[in-house]
Each structure stands twice: as structure tokens, then as C-alpha cells.
Amino acid sequence: MRSGQDLELVHLSKRYGDTTAVDNINHVFLNGSYVCLLGPSGCGKSSTLRMIAGHESVSDGSIVLDGHDISHLSPAQRGTAMMFQNYALFPHLSVRDNVAFSLHMKGVDKPTRHKAADEMLELVDMTHLADRLPDQLSGGQQQRVALARALVTKPRVLLLDEPLSALDPFLRIRMRAELKRLQRELGITFIHVTHGQDEALALADEIVVMNNAVIEQAGPARDVWMAPRTEFVARFMGGHNVISFEGHKIALRADEVRMADTGLPATVTAVEYQGAHVSLTAITPAGEEIVALVPEAAFFAAPKETGEAVSFVWDEGRVHRLQA
Ligand SMILES: Nc1ncnc2c1ncn2[C@@H]1O[C@H](COP(=O)(O)OP(=O)(O)OP(=O)(O)O)[C@@H](O)[C@H]1O
The missing domain is CATH 2.40.50.100 (RNA polymerase II/Efflux pump adaptor protein, barrel-sandwich hybrid domain)
Structure with a gap:
């Protein structure tokens, strides 16, 4: 159900020179839902996510969270946080300091930021490795740290850009379940970009299928699977x-x-x-x-x-x- 706390994209567009990456899209991401943005390479998923995060400027339209236009705020002011595909951990900082980094930048004192980091590390089951450096961790462990680091700012919306693509298939399925558990536990909105149909079906309350810079179909995962509206969606979802x-x-x-x-x-x-x-x-x-x-x-x-x-x-x- 819609509430004043949803994230809304209003006539949102992104152009890079002559390329229109996102073309006048409208969508409401319900507060507390797990949404997968799904589509083939180049359809505009990452551009949409990066605009929501504030890592990319908006060419036209607006992004509204909690009834406020956040389109022109800095990434740190938006109430969103992003977890990157390559994790982007600082190699010279311990796991704990990596997680605490954004609080450090905000001027939070050391005991407070370490306490907050430790809480997040517990949430992702990484307390025992808090003093390690990133290169002493497996891929799955690095990903947990990246998650903790994104969550430490207590975002209203977590943005995940292909978070599972660097993992081997076995770990991918395990981490998939972890992501779902975390989202349920935290009750915040997750927007997860993927080009994996199985991943989207397994995780999403809502699937938003993009193609050629527009939203081709959006709806509950089962509806999109059971009743594809267009030939593109039917073929892309597979099994049809x-x-x-x-x-x-x-x-x-x-x-x-x-x-x-x-x-x-x-x-x-x-x-x-x-x-x-x-x-x-x-x-x-x-x-x-x-x-x-x-x-x-x-x-x-x-x-x-x-x-x-x-x-x-x-x-x-x-x-x-x-x-x-
Ligand atoms: N910085 C940029 N400069 C110019 N064109 C860009 C830039 N970033 C993306 N594009 C173009 O915009 C379109 C959409 O790209 P985007 O990265 O949003 O797609 P995507 O669906 O996330 O693809 P992928 O799954 O391959 O990451 C593509 O045609 C891409 O080449």
C-alpha cells in the first residue's frame, strides 16, 4: 500500500550526450519492499540506480522520498546508501574502520562510530573478522562488509548494483537468502539491480522490467512471471x-x-x-x-x-x- 514514505520517480530521464539511458520513467517503490530492477545490458538499470543514489545527475524529472524532492541533494543527505558491485572497500583499513568510514567523514567520534560499526558487523555475522584487512577476506565476506558499510548510515533505501554477480553460484544462492533476511529484518526498501531472472523471482516483492530506457512492466514477481504483458517480457523472463x-x-x-x-x-x-x-x-x-x-x-x-x-x-x- 502507498504511504508518504515511498520512493517515487517522477518523469525521470538521464541523457549522456546523444544517448538516452533513461527515458521519462515513473515509478513508486513502496516503503519496506524488496524491488528488483531487471533487464538486459544497457537498458538503463544502473543509470536509474545511480540517479537515485545521487552518483549521477538527473537530466529531467525528479526523485521524491518521504514527500521531499531529493534529486539535487548530495548522496550522503538523501537517506539512501549504495552497495557497489566491486564492493569498493579501502584496502588499508580494517573491516571495522571500513564500516565506520562514512561516520568518520561525518565527524562522529571514534567510540560511537566503532560501536555502530560493530552492530552492523553483527548483523551480517562478521564480528569475528572485524580486525582483518579486506584482502584477508573471501569474496562473500567482503560482500558482507560492503553491506555493513552501506547500512551503517541507517539508510531508508538500500541500493544494490548487481550485488551477487562476483560470487560463485553456490555462494550467490546463500547470499541471496541473506539479503532477503536482512531486508525483512530491517524493514527498509531494497532496490536491487540484476540481469538474472531467477535472482529477481527469488528475491523480489516487486519486479520492474526495463528495456530500451523505459519500464516495460512492473508488478509482483508472480504476476510478471504468470502474465507477461509483452513479447519482450515473456522472452526475457524465460520459460515461455x-x-x-x-x-x-x-x-x-x-x-x-x-x-x-x-x-x-x-x-x-x-x-x-x-x-x-x-x-x-x-x-x-x-x-x-x-x-x-x-x-x-x-x-x-x-x-x-x-x-x-x-x-x-x-x-x-x-x-x-x-x-x-
Ligand atoms: N557515463 C556514461 N556515458 C555515456 N553513456 C553511458 C554512460 N553510462 C551509461 N551509458 C549508456 O547508457 C545506456 C544505459 O546504461 P546503464 O549502465 O544504465 O545500463 P544497464 O542496464 O545498467 O546495463 P548493464 O547491465 O550492462 O550494467 C547504455 O547505452 C550505456 O552505454
Whole structure:
């Protein structure tokens, strides 16, 4: 529900010379929500995040937090904090001093800033490594320090630019759960930039899909997944077929397509065993590709090979007509 404490982007644009990176976007980030900004490389996600943080000037429009226009305030005055992709820790400062650094800059005395830093280190489970230097830490540990350092200023909104991209897949999934836990515990707004659909689905209360400098679709994660509005969103979220059906483009989830004796005829072009499912790719007489994710037991009851004919069916209610 909307409140006076939300973060609002109003007709926000960013231009770099002739390039329009963000084109007149409007959005309300609800207070206390976990929002993922999702989109392909170059769509304007980072520019949007950097404008909110104050690391990039606004070309047009405004950014409103708590009912105040913060568009022209310095990063430290906004009530936002940013955690960078490369963590940007100071190599010569201990973990504790890294976390306390922004308070040092604000003139906070040493005992007070160390106490605040220690509280944050406890929050991210790093108390035991407070005296180490950054290069004595693993990637995951450095990330926790970077998080603690961003949170020590008690921001209203935490901005995370691809926070998990430097981690190996195993650690990424662990840290993902940690981020969600932290956000719930702190109750502040997290805005997390990613180009990973899985990451966005796992984390977000709301997904904002960007494409070509605009917001293509925004909504609860499940709505965006279940009902993509455009061909771009359907393809980008993955797991959907986009095919022509009765004169319209439709999106149809691959796991809703079943093999049957009669139905839409197609010729198998690839079979991929994926454990729980078998992914069957086929081409229709209209030359469109369709993927069926068939439960492995159903597939092996009537296995198919490349070049064979198949027929596909689906429940009519599962089809989404696309806008473009
Ligand atoms: N400092 C800059 N000067 C000129 N053009 C820029 C600058 N920063 C970004 N751009 C351009 O603005 C557009 C949007 O870039 P942005 O970094 O916001 O995209 P992104 O969605 O975050 O991409 P990625 O996932 O690759 O980081 C791109 O075309 C990019 O080349």
C-alpha cells in the first residue's frame, strides 16, 4: 500500500550526450519492499540506480522520498546508501574502520562510530573478522562488509548494483537468502539491480522490467512471471513460448505444453534431459519454435527423438495474449 514514505520517480530521464539511458520513467517503490530492477545490458538499470543514489545527475524529472524532492541533494543527505558491485572497500583499513568510514567523514567520534560499526558487523555475522584487512577476506565476506558499510548510515533505501554477480553460484544462492533476511529484518526498501531472472523471482516483492530506457512492466514477481504483458517480457523472463495463435501473439509457459496424440503438430528439433524434466524443442508448420518442458516420467513413457513428429496441447486458460 502507498504511504508518504515511498520512493517515487517522477518523469525521470538521464541523457549522456546523444544517448538516452533513461527515458521519462515513473515509478513508486513502496516503503519496506524488496524491488528488483531487471533487464538486459544497457537498458538503463544502473543509470536509474545511480540517479537515485545521487552518483549521477538527473537530466529531467525528479526523485521524491518521504514527500521531499531529493534529486539535487548530495548522496550522503538523501537517506539512501549504495552497495557497489566491486564492493569498493579501502584496502588499508580494517573491516571495522571500513564500516565506520562514512561516520568518520561525518565527524562522529571514534567510540560511537566503532560501536555502530560493530552492530552492523553483527548483523551480517562478521564480528569475528572485524580486525582483518579486506584482502584477508573471501569474496562473500567482503560482500558482507560492503553491506555493513552501506547500512551503517541507517539508510531508508538500500541500493544494490548487481550485488551477487562476483560470487560463485553456490555462494550467490546463500547470499541471496541473506539479503532477503536482512531486508525483512530491517524493514527498509531494497532496490536491487540484476540481469538474472531467477535472482529477481527469488528475491523480489516487486519486479520492474526495463528495456530500451523505459519500464516495460512492473508488478509482483508472480504476476510478471504468470502474465507477461509483452513479447519482450515473456522472452526475457524465460520459460515461455511466444507463438502465433488464432491471429495473435501469445505467451505460453513451456511447462504448460503437453504431448498428446492430436493437437498442434510440430517436428522435434532438440531433446534435452534436465533431470526432473525433459526439454523438447520443436518447430511448427508455421516455422515457429515451441518448447515443451515435459515431466521426465511422461516423456520416457513415449520418448521422442530429433526429426520425429509430435503434437502439443495446453489448457486454453493458460494462454496470455501479448500486447506487442
Ligand atoms: N557515463 C556514461 N556515458 C555515456 N553513456 C553511458 C554512460 N553510462 C551509461 N551509458 C549508456 O547508457 C545506456 C544505459 O546504461 P546503464 O549502465 O544504465 O545500463 P544497464 O542496464 O545498467 O546495463 P548493464 O547491465 O550492462 O550494467 C547504455 O547505452 C550505456 O552505454
